[in-house]
Amino acid sequence: MRIFIAGMDGYLGWPLAVYLACKGHEVAGADIFMRRKWVKERGNHSATPIRSMRDRLGAFREVFGKSIAFHVGDLRQYEFVHHVLGDFRPDAIVHLAEQPSAPYSMIDIDHAMFTQTNNLVTTLNLLYAVYDLCPDCHLVKLGTMGEYGTPNVPIPEGFFTIEYRGKTDTLPFPKQAGSWYHLSKVHDSQNIAFACRSWGLRSTDLMQGPVYGIRTEETQADERLLTRFDFGEVFGTALNRFCAQAVIGFPLTPYGKGQQKRGFINLIDSMRCIELSILNPPDRAEYRVFNQFTEIFSMVDLAQAVKEAGEKMGISVQVAHVEVDPRVEAERHLYEADHQKLLDLGLQPHRMVDALEYILRDLTKYKDRIEAKKEHILPTIYWSKEKREAAAGLRLREVALR
Ligand code: USQ
Numbered sequence: 001m002r003i004f005i006a007g008m009d010g011y012l013g014w015p016l017a018v019y020l021a022c023k024g025h026e027v028a029g030a031d032i033f034m035r036r037k038w039v040k041e042r043g044n045h046s047a048t049p050i051r052s053m054r055d056r057l058g059a060f061r062e063v064f065g066k067s068i069a070f071h072v073g074d075l076r077q078y079e080f081v082h083h084v085l086g087d088f089r090p091d092a093i094v095h096l097a098e099q100p101s102a103p104y105s106m107i108d109i110d111h112a113m114f115t116q117t118n119n120l121v122t123t124l125n126l127l128y129a130v131y132d133l134c135p136d137c138h139l140v141k142l143g144t145m146g147e148y149g150t151p152n153v154p155i156p157e158g159f160f161t162i163e164y165r166g167k168t169d170t171l172p173f174p175k176q177a178g179s180w181y182h183l184s185k186v187h188d189s190q191n192i193a194f195a196c197r198s199w200g201l202r203s204t205d206l207m208q209g210p211v212y213g214i215r216t217e218e219t220q221a222d223e224r225l226l227t228r229f230d231f232g233e234v235f236g237t238a239l240n241r242f243c244a245q246a247v248i249g250f251p252l253t254p255y256g257k258g259q260q261k262r263g264f265i266n267l268i269d270s271m272r273c274i275e276l277s278i279l280n281p282p283d284r285a286e287y288r289v290f291n292q293f294t295e296i297f298s299m300v301d302l303a304q305a306v307k308e309a310g311e312k313m314g315i316s317v318q319v320a321h322v323e324v325d326p327r328v329e330a331e332r333h334l335y336e337a338d339h340q341k342l343l344d345l346g347l348q349p350h351r352m353v354d355a356l357e358y359i360l361r362d363l364t365k366y367k368d369r370i371e372a373k374k375e376h377i378l379p380t381i382y383w384s385k386e387k388r389e390a391a392a393g394l395r396l397r398e399v400a401l402r
Contacts, residue, residue, distance in 0.1 A: 149176030158289025256325030263293025
């Protein structure tokens with residue numbers, strides 16, 4: 001199949017391009033390297049030393065004898081989107097070209113505005129270009145489990161059937177996202193569903209949970225193919241952060257009570273889910289939703305699992321709750337979310353406990369790079385003024401950074 005990856009330079013985009021190209025698909029992608037810029041803007045870097053796109057593409061050609069087409073450009077510019085899609089005429093587009101960090105979106109008005117305009121404009125451009133050029137093309141969009149929030153009822157895969165005042169209908173499940181970033185994905189979902197209804201486009205919206213891991217089977221072949229690995233407060237996600245903290249002897253940081261639960265997924269399974277979605281497209285005019293995660297854990301569960309894995313390897317791991325959760329979120333809540341549809345398509349999930357040792361081992365190689373930026377681990381971005389005030393003078397900061 002001809003697959004276009006919007007946002008090919010990111011944590012998921014690059015290994016996905018390599019994975020799909022190795023599976024025999026014709027892959028093209030675009031990026032303007034914003035993720036590199038945002039992480040640099042925060043003064044941080046990837047734990048893994050990532051190569052330039054030119055080096056990555058060259059290494060891929062050298063190792064696998066195949067090519068991936070790449071365009072440098074801004075997907076917020078409609079002319080650019082129209083040009084690259086017109087040229088390539090994809091069967092499927094994987095849309096990863098968004099600002100993915102909740103804390104980044106909560107820094108201030110500029111970052112909130114940037115996140116929502118960037119994410120919504122890029123999605124709208126893709127919808128219009130698909131409608132104009134290749135209306136049969138399947139848009140695989142990366143949404144987030146965070147779109148649903150944490151309701152006190154089970155979470156279905158996108159839709160639920162409800163009886164209200166004697167009538168029954170199947171409707172989108174309510175969205176109660178917890179950051180400007182997560183809300184950008186809610187708005188995207190509405191826009192995509194509308195385009196499917198009104199123009200007959202087809203789309204799969206993947207409600208993905210936090211992804212963890214570094215290596216995929218293909219990127220293991222050569223260090224130049226490694227994807228990025230963020231561990232700071234802004235772009236690092238919970239489990240990846242805990243692993244990075246463990247290897248430098250920094251106490252693991254569940255926020256608040258640490259009873260927040262999320263649905264996690266291994267990077268390898270994330271690639272496979274996207275492939276399964278592409279291989280099994282929806283009908284024209286269909287907007288469907290898959291919940292893309294494999295196991296649910298609380299932050300305390302994660303910290304305990306990393307502690308046990310570390311200790312098996314002779315690394316002593318401390319856990320020190322960050323007293324004031326910087327986010328406005330439920331610190332204890334129900335989290336019963338369905339995740340059957342991708343299993344029905346053939347996903348065979350990896351277990352988190354089996355991956356931890358590899359992640360810790362891999363990260364140990366980049367210990368110095370994590371150590372060099374450890375001041376970026378503890379949270380400094382607060383969801384509200386009340387949170388910021390409550391957190392002033394956190395004891396952990398002094399202890400951990402000593
Ligand atoms: N958390 C901690 N300690 C930490 C970091 C995070 O307790 O050191 C907690 C947070 O308070 C939150 C949970 O872990 O309750 C998840 O936080 P996260 O930073 O791992 O993930 P989140 O901000 O929700 O965003 C990440 C990705 C985003 C994706 C989302 C899926 O950055 O792109 O959409 O995971 S989900 O979490 O299901 O919404």
